[in-house]
Amino acid sequence: MTLFKQATIIGLGLIGSSVARALRENGVCEIIVACDASPECLDKVAELKLADKTEADLQKAVDGSDLVILATPVGTYGDIGQAIGQALDFGATVTDVGSVKGCVLKALSGVLPEHVHLIPGHPVAGTEQSGPEAGFASLFAGRWAILTPPQDADPEAVEKLKKMWEAFGSKVEIMTPEHHDLVLAITSHIPHLIAYNIVGTAHDLEGVTDSEVIKFSAGGFRDFTRIAASDPTMWRDVFLNNKEAVLEMLGRFTEDLTALQRAIRWGDGDALFNLFSHTREVRRQIIEAGQDEEAPDFGRPHEIPPEKQAKD
Amino acid sequence: MTLFKQATIIGLGLIGSSVARALRENGVCEIIVACDASPECLDKVAELKLADKTEADLQKAVDGSDLVILATPVGTYGDIGQAIGQALDFGATVTDVGSVKGCVLKALSGVLPEHVHLIPGHPVAGTEQSGPEAGFASLFAGRWAILTPPQDADPEAVEKLKKMWEAFGSKVEIMTPEHHDLVLAITSHIPHLIAYNIVGTAHDLEGVTDSEVIKFSAGGFRDFTRIAASDPTMWRDVFLNNKEAVLEMLGRFTEDLTALQRAIRWGDGDALFNLFSHTREVRRQIIEAGQDEEAPDFGRPHEIPPEKQAKD
Ligand SMILES: NC(=O)c1ccc[n+]([C@@H]2O[C@H](COP(=O)([O-])OP(=O)(O)OC[C@H]3O[C@@H](n4cnc5c(N)ncnc54)[C@H](OP(=O)(O)O)[C@@H]3O)[C@@H](O)[C@H]2O)c1
């Protein structure tokens, strides 16, 4: 379903390149223009034929586009907005895929012209990998995309963007940026923070060697290392730009952890058992809602070929 | 390779039933006897033909066995030891698969007769599921098994047990129970604790509904719900029996988290970036060591059939 004439994607990493593939695969626009700060990235995009045109210059890249999608770390939005502001086509839609939404209006509303539709967005989907080769068209299928249009947003422009995400296989939810940032603080930002933190803690111990941490990681630790392998720049920008909600949720997490610590110290088995019993239900609901694998261990393969047996 | 004449497994859950399958598949013993407190479990074991004999009575179950494997929650060991002590064959090996090791000698050395070989063990492998149907023979392949024999243990008995785990495809490491409990506190117990904790925190929030937590769990949260769906009895017993090491490691974790919190509060992007950069390396090493999947997102499938698209 053709919704746009020409779409410009700025930042062709995991998410930007997945958007490029999904736009193409679902025939959502006629022409795809790719723009990235990294020349190697644009070469890769050309090699993989992810766009009809690659363009290093931001102003030239947005020229003639009725859709512009920012897919760079959120800390770059101010500068990018400044650069493209005057070059944007009349009535173009400007959106993004950033993991924080409150900061988008702050960074962009002052620098974009009145005549464009600024409608921030966030696909709640991803992997721990980065770059144009890591993306794939089905990344958004079965996942939710959140839009946080300003109150005075043009309903038609919002509707078109909603149709784009639906064409990618996503369900769309509309909410305020403030609510988005609170919800994602607990479902995404705090999980990443504590995963980064425990991997850091494990690395710094004196009594336990790194090699032991690696060898015995199948006890649970390895699950955390996946998200702690996510892009450092992207995640630095998330925490710098969603400070309030992250600190608020971190406060709750720490309070609960202190209670759990006390239960362990006092040997309160009932308190432990009660918490451990009701968390199981949350997983069941996530699987029922189609948001994770039913197969045990995330469906990791368990038939291990001899050459992949445990190594020192 | 036949190492034992008759092996009795006590507790035929995920791990016990996987041991039964692996014993059979690798021809490690001639006869397998299954014993469990739950009659439904024993019925299932008989139905699945996981053992040559099922026996509800502990004393009858160990009679004539040269290998006895405890695969129940560690909190049950004292009572089980008391029950089987006098019924054990002369020179039998008694081992276990429990996730804590310091407590095993405490619970069992007083109640088992001098003439048996008590050699505690722990396969560092598992899934979030429970019960005899959840097990499989290849669970231990490519993973590490830890043995914590007492200083005066019979070398031959230790060697035989080592051969058993190697026959299952595991590599074996020998260490003291104290060191085991410290290493596993960071690679397994703390990861489970913080996973249980964040799932609990998310469930109790006022500003964010449970349904939002479920819908947007693909942002990272769902990774934590897998291990927070593990068996509550087993995990209660782990925390009650590895109090010291868990509290010690939790203290380190909390200290580091406080530093991270401060970096966010003060907008210290460099501190965040530095931590987030070196954690990636740990994941790379885990993959290189064959302890996790190289495929992004744990290899979760991303081609989602239409009937499994996102649902409310
Ligand atoms: N990863 C996820 O799971 C996920 C999920 C949902 C949303 N998001 C959001 O999606 C956005 C992109 O994340 P990603 O994972 O796709 O990151 P990524 O793979 O690291 O890609 C980002 C790309 O943007 C380029 N870039 C950086 N600054 C730029 C600038 N000023 N102008 C033009 N290009 C620039 C980068 O080039 P260099 O390599 O030269 O820096 C890189 O090619 C972020 O806002 C993130 O919050 C990510």
Ligand SMILES: NC(=O)c1ccc[n+]([C@@H]2O[C@H](COP(=O)([O-])OP(=O)(O)OC[C@H]3O[C@@H](n4cnc5c(N)ncnc54)[C@H](OP(=O)(O)O)[C@@H]3O)[C@@H](O)[C@H]2O)c1
């Ligand atoms: N799950 C893992 O990932 C993992 C990994 C490594 C080691 N371990 C260790 O393996 C052991 C078993 O864990 P699991 O995951 O296999 O648990 P599980 O699936 O819950 O199985 C435990 C079995 O033991 C039975 N049982 C409980 N108390 C008993 C008693 N007093 N006498 C006889 N049978 C009894 C249970 O019966 P009921 O159902 O009636 O209670 C159940 O059938 C634990 O010590 C655990 O620390 C677990």
